Amino acid sequence: MHAENLDLNLLAVFDAMFREANVTKAAQGLGLTQSAMSHALNRLRAFFDDPLFVKVGSRMEPTRKAEGMRAAVVEVMSTVRQQILAGARFEPALARRTFTLCMTDMGELVFLPPLLERFKKEAPGCSLRTLQVPLEQVEGLLASGEADLAVGSIRSAPEGLFHQRLFLHSFVTIASTRNKDIGATLTRERFESMRHIVVSLTGHSAESYDKVLEDQGIRRTVAVMTPHFLMVPLLMDRHSDLLATVPRELAEVFARLGTVRMFEPPVPVPQFQLNQHWHPRFHHDPAVVWLRDVMKHTFEHYPHISTQASPPARKSVRTKSR
Incomplete structure (x- = not known):
């Protein structure tokens, strides 16, 4: 073994010659001058003590020795491109992930x-x-x-x-459009007297998204707790007496569906x-x-x-x- 004497950049030259079967095209693909490409090819030939590529008509055809090396070189170059070079940069237009x-x-x-x-x-x-x-x-x-x-x-x-x-995010309170107990505004008294839907990923009210209401001294009767925001309008459709306090952007999506009305909470709620x-x-x-x-x-x-x-x-x- 005398691998320390082999410039691994020459494997790219070998790979390009196999793909292009033409010194000029291989050089262009690697960004080399034709003179530099010829010099690199000569170094490869000297190292392996074989012509590697010989001119047959208009093409540079591989020798038997080059053919025998082809699979290994392709595998090495593929590994370098996919597992080493790909980790050094990310090209979104070309990536598949x-x-x-x-x-x-x-x-x-x-x-x-x-x-x-x-x-x-x-x-x-x-x-x-x-x-x-x-x-x-x-x-x-x-x-x-x-x-x-x-x-x-x-x-x-x-x-x-x-x-x-x-x-x-800011919060708003939503109610069913079929709820006739609420007028144009939502008072604190009315808010505290009604039943509420609470969204909590953990199932604990202390970790709910709208816990800030309790932090502001609001008292609520929780009818149901769910980890799913999208359940809120479905529950309200069946139980029009329920309220929920949710992020404004979500409430606007629900309101566009025509199933809920939006109200400002009865107390200021921090974003x-x-x-x-x-x-x-x-x-x-x-x-x-x-x-x-x-x-x-x-x-x-x-x-x-x-x-x-x-x-x-x-x-x-x-x-x-x-």
């Missing part, structure tokens, strides 16, 4: 339509997959790479995750922020960096999202969760 996001059903409603539009224009070979999992599983999924990002209002995110704010979270293991992963930049660039002005895809921001501000 599935990105996985942990989010709620509300997150799907908010995030997926604009993201699908961006992917269609910028990364047509890539797809999206969503997971809705208990909070305690999020860190493990991000650490293993099974999920690329967790997106949403994760109030008690694990300490080890990075996070970045995307935008702020809450929607973040993207990722694991430090993938902080510098080119594909995940690209995805984070797309998320930030797409949603930083939500709900005023442009329908025209444009290049994502060069850098995103990354901070660790506190």
Whole structure:
């Protein structure tokens, strides 16, 4: 073995000669001058003590020795391109991969339509997959790479995750259009006297999305607790006496369907922020960096999202969760 004397760049020359069967075309494909290509080919011939490629008519045909080496060289070059070079950069227009996001059903409603539009224009070979999992599983999924990002209002995110704010949500209260007990406004007295739907991913009211109401001293009668935002209008359709306090953007979607009315809550309710979270293991992963930049660039002005895809921001501000 005298591998230390072989310039591994010459394998690219060998590979190009097999593909093109022409010195000039192979040189162009590698970005070399014809003189440099001929010099490299001569070095290959000297190393293997064989002509490797000989002129037959208008083509440079491989010798028997070159034919015997072909499969190994192709395998090496394929490994370099797919597993080494691909890790150094991410080219969305050429990539074929599935990105996985942990989010709620509300997150799907908010995030997926604009993201699908961006992917269609910028990364047509890539797809999206969503997971809705208990909070305690999020860190493990991000650490293993099974999920690329967790997106949403994760109030008690694990300490080890990075996070970045995307935008702020405000709350409104919704009621069925068939509810005749509520006039043009919703008073605190009426609000506290009615039954409520509460959305909590964990099943605990202390960790519900609208816990801020209790923090403001509001007393509610909870009729049902669910981890699914999209169940809210369905429950209201069957039980018109129910109320729910949900993010404004979600309420507007429900209102457009003509099944609910929106009201300002009876007390001021602070906004809450929607973040993207990722694991430090993938902080510098080119594909995940690209995805984070797309998320930030797409949603930083939500709900005023442009329908025209444009290049994502060069850098995103990354901070660790506190």
